[in-house]
Amino acid sequence: MKASHNNIVVGALLMVSLVLVYEAEVCLGVTCDPLELSPCLSAIVNGSPPSKQCCTKLKQQVPCLCQYIKDPNFSKYVTNPNAKKVASACGVTIPTC
Incomplete structure (x- = not known):
């Protein structure tokens, strides 16, 4: 019985570890560069x-949008009404930061 319980705990820890590694790779895969949104x-x-390229780039940069919103140099490009229309057309929700 004890070996079975240990196997369950080890299995659960392995699953959590795999999820954390996957999440880290997803986060690390995005380079926050506002020039990526030039399309x-x-x-x-x-x-x-x-354009389709614009929507692709915008979807890739979603994890960076709060960073851009907080930067006075880029905020006006992310929060203006046209940017919201572009995001909506691309199926992206601009986060509240």
């Missing part, structure tokens, strides 16, 4: 529909 610039500035 969206014309859509944000002009209010035109976003």
Whole structure:
């Protein structure tokens, strides 16, 4: 009985470890670089529909949006009404930070 209990505990710890490693890889895989959003610039500035490349880049940069919102140099590009339209068209929710 004790060996079975130990196996369950070891299995649970292994699962938690795998989840943490996976999450770390996901977080580390994104480079927060506002220039990655340059394909969206014309859509944000002009209010035109976003390109497929814009939507792809925007989805990749979602983990970075709060960082951009908090930066006065980039905040206006992420929080303006056209940016919200672009995000909505791409199926991205701009976070509340």
